Amino acid sequence: MSTAAEWPVPQAPTFYFIGVTTGHSSAMVLFPRWMEALGRPEVTIQGVDFVPHDRPARYRSLVEHIKREPLALGGLVTTHKIDLLEASRDLFNRLGPYAALLGEVSSIAKEDGQLVGRATDPVAGGIALRAVLGDGYFGRTGGHLLCFGAGGSAAALALYLIRQEKPEDRPRRFVVVNRSQPRLDRLRSLVERLQTDIQFEYICNQDPRRNDEIMAALPDGSVVINATGMGKDRPGSPITDAGRFPFRGVAWELNYRGELNFLHQALAQQKARQLTVEDGWLYFLHGWSLVIGHVLHREIDPATFDRLAAIAGAVAPRTGLGARTERS
Ligand SMILES: NC(=O)c1ccc[n+]([C@@H]2O[C@H](COP(=O)([O-])OP(=O)(O)OC[C@H]3O[C@@H](n4cnc5c(N)ncnc54)[C@H](OP(=O)(O)O)[C@@H]3O)[C@@H](O)[C@H]2O)c1
Structure with missing residues (x-):
């Protein structure tokens, strides 16, 4: 049985990354560099791995933790977007229109003391x-x-x-x-x-x-x-x-x-x-920049997005298509 003690109390402003194999994601390497570029180097990232369709109580206890801890700023959800919301809908004070329509959250942010869930994929x-x-x-x-x-x-x-x-x-x-x-x-x-x-x-x-x-x-x-x-x-x-x-x-x-x-x-x-x-x-870059914008309460305009994308292009280990020189 999961308890709130499963999630350590954050010692610095913390952005939670909720996925399956978060340690392998480029985001873990990129996030500190993105925070430097945005002038928020004190914000750290905490990867949290769940198995697909994990126990509802475990999703719920993490959302309770984020809601309760002042230094937990919010986070980004992959894979568990539907399951997490189903387990914790009543903990959110507000859902964005896409989150309500799709029944999922990929962005968890705090605004004026309220926990706000949004779906960023559309x-x-x-x-x-x-x-x-x-x-x-x-x-x-x-x-x-x-x-x-x-x-x-x-x-x-x-x-x-x-x-x-x-x-x-x-x-x-x-x-x-x-x-x-x-x-x-x-x-x-x-x-x-x-x-x-x-x-x-x-x-x-x-x-x-x-x-x-x-x-x-x-x-x-x-x-x-x-x-x-x-x-x-x-x-x-x-x-x-x-x-x-x-x-x-x-x-x-x-x-x-x-x-x-x-x-x-x-x-x-x-x-x-x-x-x-x-x-x-x-898709990855736009998803992250939208959620970072929500969690840090900061608009990521096209020039800022290009800066974050350039940092990512220079740092992240790419598979698949390799260098993106052939495309914008
Ligand atoms: N680049 C990015 O930033 C980004 C953004 C979003 C998603 N993604 C990736 O896109 C993938 C899908 O994401 P998601 O959120 O849509 O995941 P999801 O909600 O888990 O959906 C995957 C769906 O594929 C179905 N499926 C699995 N194997 C299949 C097969 N052989 N033939 C037909 N359907 C099959 C699953 O069926 P069941 O219903 O039977 O399980 C499930 O409904 C993930 O790998 C995710 O990492 C990447």
Whole structure:
């Protein structure tokens, strides 16, 4: 049984990083440098690892700890965004609109003595997707969107696309494949609460050969996203090596570290299929800068973001795409 004593009382202003293998994240190396650059070198980072779907009491005791301790400033949540909120919803004084709609928190901050939870993925994932696709991508190409995985980040991207005002920024069709049914049902119920002309299709499948067929049926220019965590959180890829990416399409792996099998499958076809291949680096940077902004009560404007990104580019050990010289 977890108790509050599991979490040491902070001795300095502390930012909590709640994940699965936080010690391996570039954020642990980057955070002190980012704090220097923001003029807050006294703020330290504390990684907290939970196993996926950990015990609700354990999530709850950490949120109670952050709420209670004056030097606990707040933090960033990965992987456990839904489970943590489900275990501790009543401890939050306020939720942002995306957090309420998606039922998850990725940012925990304190404002005027209140504990505030926000979901940052629709904004961070949306900015990263827009950076890859540019304006009017779906109108220009007629491509559809195929997302492997129906978890938190898939729901956030769906919400981002539904909210696009210009028709040319919305795909005509959004196909989502998940290995089990519950997350598909959760996404369907979110989409049904919103007004959209995007045609959503929900497929329950974990056979990579069937995923290859689903991908092969996409029109040219389609966007294929790996939001399963396969290739980082668990081994493998949702597709086989024989799966063919859409011609002149986009392959987006949401992670930037790990084996990244899906990313490497896409890179192997990049020339022949004229693919744009992207990893999760920009998503990572936008996610962190948004949450740091909330926790430190500081606006991260584009110039500041560029400074933080430059520090990250110089310091972090990259896998996947390596140097980012070919992209902005
Ligand atoms: N770069 C960044 O900053 C950034 C930001 C957000 C997310 N990410 C990464 O993106 C990944 C997804 O994040 P998330 O928050 O959406 O995670 P999540 O909520 O755990 O969702 C992952 C989903 O993928 C499904 N899945 C697993 N294997 C599958 C397979 N073979 N075929 C189809 N579906 C499969 C899972 O199914 P079940 O429902 O059956 O478990 C789950 O619904 C994570 O690895 C995360 O680290 C990166």
